[in-house]
Amino acid sequence: METNLANQFLAKRTNGIRSSVIREILKITVQDSDFLSFAGGLPNPNLLDQNVLLTATEETIRNYSRVAFQYGDSTGYESLRKRIQSDFVDVPVHTNSIFITHGSQQGLDILGKLFLDENTNLLLEDPVYLGALQAFSPYSPNMIPLPMESDGPNLLELEKILSMQKIHCFYTNPSYQNPSTITWSLEKRKVVASLLDQYGVILFEDEAYKYLDFKGVVYPSISSFRERLDLTFVLGSFSKIISPGFRLGWVVVPELYQKIFTNAKQGIDLNTNQFSQVVMDILLSHLDWKEHLSKIQLYYAKQKEHLVKLLQFHLPEVRFEEPKGGMFLWTEYPNVTEVDMMDGIMEKKVVMVPGNEFRLVASESAFFRMNYSFLTIQGMEEGVKRIVSVYRDIIT
Numbered sequence: 001m002e003t004n005l006a007n008q009f010l011a012k013r014t015n016g017i018r019s020s021v022i023r024e025i026l027k028i029t030v031q032d033s034d035f036l037s038f039a040g041g042l043p044n045p046n047l048l049d050q051n052v053l054l055t056a057t058e059e060t061i062r063n064y065s066r067v068a069f070q071y072g073d074s075t076g077y078e079s080l081r082k083r084i085q086s087d088f089v090d091v092p093v094h095t096n097s098i099f100i101t102h103g104s105q106q107g108l109d110i111l112g113k114l115f116l117d118e119n120t121n122l123l124l125e126d127p128v129y130l131g132a133l134q135a136f137s138p139y140s141p142n143m144i145p146l147p148m149e150s151d152g153p154n155l156l157e158l159e160k161i162l163s164m165q166k167i168h169c170f171y172t173n174p175s176y177q178n179p180s181t182i183t184w185s186l187e188k189r190k191v192v193a194s195l196l197d198q199y200g201v202i203l204f205e206d207e208a209y210k211y212l213d214f215k216g217v218v219y220p221s222i223s224s225f226r227e228r229l230d231l232t233f234v235l236g237s238f239s240k241i242i243s244p245g246f247r248l249g250w251v252v253v254p255e256l257y258q259k260i261f262t263n264a265k266q267g268i269d270l271n272t273n274q275f276s277q278v279v280m281d282i283l284l285s286h287l288d289w290k291e292h293l294s295k296i297q298l299y300y301a302k303q304k305e306h307l308v309k310l311l312q313f314h315l316p317e318v319r320f321e322e323p324k325g326g327m328f329l330w331t332e333y334p335n336v337t338e339v340d341m342m343d344g345i346m347e348k349k350v351v352m353v354p355g356n357e358f359r360l361v362a363s364e365s366a367f368f369r370m371n372y373s374f375l376t377i378q379g380m381e382e383g384v385k386r387i388v389s390v391y392r393d394i395i396t
Contacts, residue, residue, distance in 0.1 A: 076100025
């Protein structure tokens, strides 16, 4: 029997490392420009004022080179941390609680490293963000799915789970959730905050899409209703509201865990990209924030409306609930399988993300996450037509 040489030396935890089908799809679409992709959660790069970016970059090089071109504090560039603390966080914390990371994805990995192992019961939304599964799986927690409803978690199921077994940590993406697009109601945020306090559960609250409401609504975090802020971590990101190219996010870390969080981060990268942090700080000081957010929200709202109309006209069988914000539709294609649909659309050079990539337990229903933020109107129209042809071929 042939021996896999690599597996002889790899640590056991590597068995839990999941691949990202999204990244694999992106690789294909980059290599072949004829592909039309509804797959990636790609912000539209044209929504950031290039003149403001140029000004911020030039100012960084001219006036802040001694800081920007050097190693920095492991917790992050202080000026940017203060800006995040005052403008992006709705829980009462000190600037020392803000840790700047290489995207919120790095924050998830550090939290996994600190809190998860084979003895940890981790509660996850079903479906759940694929990046969280990738970050958490290597640490081998016992992952427990929580059924979701259109306005947040099923509270009866949540109480049942909490009462029947010790839940150590709960990861959630409560605003315009990736992939389901569910946004928790205000009432459920309050109830869940109370339940987590009652049962002493650590909360990982991922607010990556918080500012992408189509009408400009900003929902308060679940964390803002908690009494146990010592058990509360909030993750944020500039990827969806400025640019993913900066690779900048943040984590609000309770005082009790700040030392160990710093130590863990130092073992990964010493400090987050200092140049990006300084440019971001200066960029935010020049940017008309309300105008910038409004431009993003209005653009994505129009993109969403166009994709919805295309599906309703060409594929009325497809089921979905219109999101209040974010970058995706969570669509269900009846009477087909995900495998058949994926095989067919790949041949037609169009891609979506199959829903089972976001699940702990596979579903027989064919769900797909469809992104509308990146493709042009013409690209969406052509992409939907290709999907329609595949769907019709399968069901006839």
